[in-house]
Amino acid sequence: GYRVSLEGNFFGRNHTYITFPEYNPCKHIKLDPPANIQSNVTASKCQIRWSVPWYLVEILQYELQYKEYSMSWETALNKTPSSSLPQIEIEATELRSGITYIARLRCKVSENEDSYHSQWSEWSQTTVFQRPGIPKLSEKILNTRTMQFLFIPLSFGALLYLFWNCKLSSSCFLTSGQKASPVLTFPHQLLSFSHSIICTMGILR
Numbered sequence: 001g002y003r004v005s006l007e008g009n010f011f012g013r014n015h016t017y018i019t020f021p022e023y024n025p026c027k028h029i030k031l032d033p034p035a036n037i038q039s040n041v042t043a044s045k046c047q048i049r050w051s052v053p054w055y056l057v058e059i060l061q062y063e064l065q066y067k068e069y070s071m072s073w074e075t076a077l078n079k080t081p082s083s084s085l086p087q088i089e090i091e092a093t094e095l096r097s098g099i100t101y102i103a104r105l106r107c108k109v110s111e112n113e114d115s116y117h118s119q120w121s122e123w124s125q126t127t128v129f130q131r132p133g134i135p136k137l138s139e140k141i142l143n144t145r146t147m148q149f150l151f152i153p154l155s156f157g158a159l160l161y162l163f164w165n166c167k168l169s170s171s172c173f174l175t176s177g178q179k180a181s182p183v184l185t186f187p188h189q190l191l192s193f194s195h196s197i198i199c200t201m202g203i204l205r
Helices: 054-059 137-175 181-204
Strands: 002-010 013-023 035-041 045-051 060-068 077-079 087-091 100-109 127-130
Touching: 035 100, 035 127, 045 100, 045 127, 054 060, 060 087
Parallel strands: none
Antiparallel strands: 002 013, 035 045, 045 087, 060 077, 060 100, 100 127
16 A cells, blocks of 8 residues: 655644555546447347456446436436446337437446445446337328228229129120029129128228
């Protein structure tokens, strides 16, 4: 350890004042903040990485703060990595879709370390990220109903067309004295086509 003292001349006399009789620099450290902070966002999480000197990796602990970009840091959420690795993950469920976030972090010597002790560093530079937007349920319903409204008139138009063709064919057959087989088969065609429409509408829902 070291002995830190303060000397001064007061009223023409020299005086020595002992400030720290046993000062150990290893117990009074303030580190530089983590550097090169970067974020990578996927559909399930946001991974934030940074860098520190290699010889400090195993003895440091970190604190991450993140918030919505437009909010103040007083509203920020804190997150502590579970290991000394220079990375942390934020689950997508912790982020609002389509909102821009900003994050920063600081470090200090781990409290489990006996040989060194430090206070928190200053906050690092920030990184900005955004969770990808997810289509709203109302938009999906709107698209489905639009398809239904378009499909229904087209389906009935096809039914009318089929009915008209069958009617004309049956008239021609009756005029020539032949059996009106198209008239007999029309109900079966109509039921089959109606069944197809109902099934398709069920799928659209």
